[in-house]
Amino acid sequence: MPAANESQSKGGKAVTFDLIPRPDKKDKKKEEVPPPPTKGVYIFPNGDKYDGEYQHGSDGSLERNGYGVHTTTEGAVYEGEWKGDKMNGRGKLAHPSGALYEGEFVNNQFHGQGKYTWKNNSFYEGQFKENKMEGTGQFTDTEGQMWTGTFRYKAAPGLRFELKMN
Numbered sequence: 001m002p003a004a005n006e007s008q009s010k011g012g013k014a015v016t017f018d019l020i021p022r023p024d025k026k027d028k029k030k031e032e033v034p035p036p037p038t039k040g041v042y043i044f045p046n047g048d049k050y051d052g053e054y055q056h057g058s059d060g061s062l063e064r065n066g067y068g069v070h071t072t073t074e075g076a077v078y079e080g081e082w083k084g085d086k087m088n089g090r091g092k093l094a095h096p097s098g099a100l101y102e103g104e105f106v107n108n109q110f111h112g113q114g115k116y117t118w119k120n121n122s123f124y125e126g127q128f129k130e131n132k133m134e135g136t137g138q139f140t141d142t143e144g145q146m147w148t149g150t151f152r153y154k155a156a157p158g159l160r161f162e163l164k165m166n
Contacts, residue, residue, distance in 0.1 A: 037066040047073040052082070080105065103128065126151065 037053035042062055044050070052068015064070070064082035071077045080091020087093070087105040094100050103114020110116070110128040117123040126137020133151040139159075140146045149159040 039066075054082075124151070 035055060037055050039053050040051075042050045042054065048070065050062075050064060050068055050070045052064065052070075053066025054068070055063050055065050057063045063085045065084070066082060067080070068082055069077065069079045075096035077094045078087055078091055080087065080093075081089025083089065086108045088107065089105060090103070091105050092100065092102045093105075098119035100117045101110055101114055102117075103110065104112030106112065109131045111130060112128060113126070114128050115123055115125040116128075116133070120142050122139070122141045124133050124137055124139045126133065127135025129135065132153040133156075134153060135151065136149070137151050138146055138148045139151075139156075144164075146162040146164075147156070147159040148162060149156060
């Protein structure tokens with residue numbers, strides 16, 4: 001309740017209120033703050049290797065959180081940010097085939113702004129949604145020719161070819 005102040009005026013007493021917010025007196029549970037990440041190397045039972053920041057879950061399991069590098073036994077390498085034991089944030093995923101994705105990840109998927117380069121060095125740079133080229137982007141072929149426009153997974157109606165003359 002606001003604090004009341006009494007003062008005298010011609011017609012009698014006047015009461016004014018100072019509207020000073022008071023802290024909420026309700027019982028609030030303190031939010032649990034996770035412990036800071038630990039850095040180290042972990043070899044998974046299947047032979048995959050993780051080198052980076054992690055935390056232990058409530059059940060004692062390892063949960064990748066922070067920055068780290070995960071290398072699979074097949075040769076795929078992800079280097080970047082982890083949250084909740086998933087690729088989340090900025091990172092780089094190199095495939096054994098020679099293809100490379102650099103950009104944003106959400107829940108282990110290409111999602112947001114990124115660049116995917118195929119083994120033959122052609123590439124797409126633009127928006128991704130759930131591992132698909134989705135939204136505004138640019139495709140550059142092996143000859144350096146560029147097409148820009150809106151991509152919808154495998155379709156890209158209305159792309160504009162950019163002609164560069166030297």
